[in-house]
Amino acid sequence: MSQVTMILHIQEQILKLVDEESEDFIYDIDKMDATDFFTAYIKAGNVIFNQLTSVKKNNLEFTHLANQLIVQDLLKDKG
Known part of the structure; x- marks a missing residue:
């Protein structure tokens, strides 16, 4: 697997933490x-x-x- 692919997978998982539409949403980016x-x-x-x-x-x-x-x-x- 390429680094680019790994970067995209990691990025996707981390961004879910600040995506209000995600079931993994935890952090309000405007308040953190x-x-x-x-x-x-x-x-x-x-x-x-x-x-x-x-x-x-x-x-x-x-x-x-x-x-x-x-x-x-x-x-x-x-x-």
């Missing part, structure tokens, strides 16, 4: 604090990473790893 939401989003990524791997990282370590993966991906695309 964007900083809190995106901080929670990043922390959730770390929780998922820790659950799916045998590697346990704190939030700062996870964001460092995420940045390394993005740079690696950008360099691959330029190669």
